[in-house]
Amino acid sequence: MALLDIEQLRIEFSSRHGELVAIDNVTLTLEKGEILGVVGESGAGKSTIGNAVIGLLQPPGKMTAGAVSLDGRRIDQLPGHEFRKVRGQRISMIFQDPLTSLDPLQTIESQLVETMQVHLNLSYSQARARAIELLQSVGMPEPEMRLQHYPHQFSGGMRQRVVIALALCCEPEVIIADEPTTALDVSIQAQILDLLRKLCKDKQVGMIIITHDMGVIAEITDRVAVLYRGKLVEQGTTQKILGNPDHPYTKSLISAVPRSDIKLRRFPMVTYIEDVLAPTKKELDISTHWLGQERDFGKHADTPLVETRNLGIQFVLKNAFLKKNRYMLDAVKDVSFSIKEGEVFGLVGESGSGKSTIARLISGLYKASSGSVIFNDVNLTKLKDESELNAFRRQIQMVFQDPYSSLNPRMRILDIVAEPIRFHRMTGSEAQTRAIVGDLLDYVGLGQQALKRFPHEFSGGQRQRICIARALATRPRFLICDEPTSALDVSIQAQILNLLKDLQEKLHLTILFISHDLPVIRQMCDRVGVMRHGELLEVADTETLFSNPQHEYSKHLLSLMPTLHFLSREGLDMEHAAQVA
Template identity: 85%
Template sequence: MALLDIEKLHIEFASRHGALTAIDNVTLSLEKGEILGVVGESGAGKSTIGNAVMRLLEPPGKMTGGAVSLQGRRIDQLPPHQLRELRGRRISMIFQDPLTSLDPLQTIESQLVETMLVHLSLTRQQAHARAVELLESVGIPEPRLRLQQYPHQFSGGMRQRVVIALALCCEPEVVIADEPTTALDVSIQAQILDLLRKLCKEKQVGMILITHDMGVIAEITDRVAVLYRGKLVEEGPTGKILGNPDHPYTKSLISAVPRPDVKLRRFPMVTYIENVQTDSRKDLDIRTHWLGQARDYGRHDDTPLLRVENLGMRFVLKDAFLKKNRRMLDAVKGASFTIREGEVFGLVGESGSGKSTIARLIAGLYKASSGSVIFDNVNVTALRNEAGLNAFRRQIQMVFQDPYSSLNPRMRILDIVAEPIRFHKLASSEAQTRAIVADLLDYVGLGQRALRRYPHEFSGGQRQRICIARALATRPRFLICDEPTSALDVSIQAQILNLLKDLQEKLHLTILFISHDLPVIRQMCDRVGVMRHGELLEVADTETLFAHPQHEYSKHLLSLMPTLHFMSREGLELEKPATLA
């Protein structure tokens, strides 16, 4: 008898246009100590299955067929009081967005301890001691101090670790992990995966792992189920599914995974999907396009466009009247590097290493505590007058990690993209502004039909295209991409990264690319800087860094990168000259 049985599950969402089938006759099973990976595109139904097992389907979603059984006992029809006893104690869930799982008005200690007191026979003192152990096990430093803090005092990666600790605190029999490592860097991800694997093997916990990260699937799962538009298209052992898939959708999906072993000219596209985003820019002459008209294509020297010299940034953690009693955090410590015109420069490192802080210092969003940022021979950290700052801001634009939070939900796409054009007075009339915005939306592959719509009407990948169009609206020379694809499926990620490659090549854009995904860094960047605890440890050409890292921390980071050795190189467009494998 399996630990968990999902038999012929059918889920529909009622709408005014009729019932939408989200899950179509899916059958899965989970054994004790087994990790089952569930993969597929956004909207394939992965999270819907997890929510159905936990009975967390939100109206108008409804389970219209099938059964869910835990150790032979049906749980899909349990009354509410029995369901409350089941959740958290026997089945727990790790959600993708940690902010939806944590109460912002309660300390971390309160949320962990209260959960354990409800489900386990522990005293408050024992629950507190276990809470400290849990935070330490998921890699949170100073656990006793952090227990007293609130969710907003943690970074995104730290909050995700708290959610994982919360899901594991009552030693459940089944864990449903919905994108548990999306916000984590490679070192913490490895630590969390080791913890989850150890939990499953030693405690015989069954786990359903929902993720779009094929590296995570390859590292930890025993079996893989592939979903496409609510249907189970393929299932089997991990090595078989990832190394020799049968279904064309699975083959197409795996081909789009960023390669850690070789550098490609372009990312392969998931061609199985209907209406896949094609490259509409192949025959476009960028010199006659609005984006390229004001650009100097004759400049191709090695002169640095950006120089960062001894840059430092200190944050006040705890203020006090006496300076000696203040608690300070050195987020960036004396960082120095250059970025040449037309180059893609990458920054990698753990959460809290200072990557995003450097990006915000360069963009002028933070004021540096020390050092300088010199852009095109102008010390921008010394600029004080508004006219000089605006001229600088026009040339440097930023694409953020979360496209939805960086778009005003009350504005139409036309006004969102047009805002910087109007602010910097780049068009002579409103008609010209509208024409430029329509042109930009065409260029990023959205089309002019997007003009009158709002951000919530688009998928995550489409919203990121809107953010890129908005960043391009000032015709910048320098683009900062801060984790631009970390929350996207591999196929959508491939589209966005190919778009950025096109922009860099055709517009001779200079890009600072920040990511914790090492295979993506290898594919996108010419040179890479490695950061840890605010310090820049090493800067090297990308292929040199991946083949022969010099710093011990760089070697450690690369050793944690999934090898994906089972993936074929057949049909891949390798960058010339051929790089080291």
């Protein structure tokens, strides 16, 4: 008897256009101590299966056929009060977005302690001691002090560690992990995967891991199931599915995984999908179009456009009237580097290392405690006048990690993209603004039919295209990309990264590219800086860093990078196959 049995599952969503079949006749089993990976496109139904198993399927979604059984007992028909006893104690879930799965009004301590007291009948002191132990096990520095903090006081990676601790706290029999390592760097990812693997082996916990990261699939799973448009197209052992897949979709999906061993000119695309191919971009003559006006297309390879000089910032983690009693965190310490005109400069490091903080310091979202930011020979940290600052803000734009939270859900796409154009008064009329927004949406592959729609009507990859269009709207010289594809599956990631490559080449953009995904960094960047605990440890040309790292921490990071040497490459198109050869 399987620990978890999903039989002929069918899930439908009702709408005014009829019934949408999200999951169609899917059968999966999970044994004790086994880790099952579920992969597929965005919208394939991976998370829907997880939500159905744990009883969190939101209306209008409903199970119309099939059954879910735990240890031979059917659980999908349990009344709400009985299912609540199962959820959390016997089955727990690690959600993809840690910020929305944590209560912003409660400290981490109260959330962890309350969960354990409800399900495990522990005293407060026992639950608190276990909470500290769990935070230590997921790599949280200074866990006793961090218990007192609220979710907004953590970085994305740190919040994900809290969510994982929350899922593990009641020692469940089954764990549904929905993109559990999305926001984590390779070192913490390796630590978390070791913890999950050990938990499954030692305590015979069964785990379904939903992810777009083939490195995670290769590292931790025993079997893999491949979903395509709600249907199970292939399943088998991890070695078989990744190394010798049968279905053309699986072959195409695996071919889109970024290479860690060689640098390619472009990212391979998932070519199997019939009507979800890469959007066709409108070709513009950038040299004469509005987008290219006021832009110097000459190459200034040796001229730094951006410099940080001894840059530093401190955050107050524990405030007090007396300065000696305050606890200050040096988020960035004495960081100096330069980015040449037209260069793509990468920043890597573990979550909480200060990468995103540096991006916010350069863009002016944070004010530096020490040091300076030099842009085009002007010290931005000394500018006080708002009009002077706005002139430089127009030239520096940022693409954030989470496209949905960086878009106003109440604004139409026309107004979202047009907002910076209107703010900086860059056009003479509203008709010209509308025409430019339409061209931008065409250029990033969305088309002008997107103008009147709202953010919730788009997929994650499409929303990221909207964010890129908005960032281009001010004709910036410098673009900061902070984990722009971390929440996207490999096929959509390939589209977005190829788009950024095209923009960089045609607009001669200078880009700061922040990521914890080392294969993506290798493909995207000319030079790379390695960060840890707020310090810049090493800067080198990309190929030099990957072939001959100098700092011990850089060597450690690269050693943890999955090699994926056994991945099938049958889905590569001719151009990419030639590059690999």
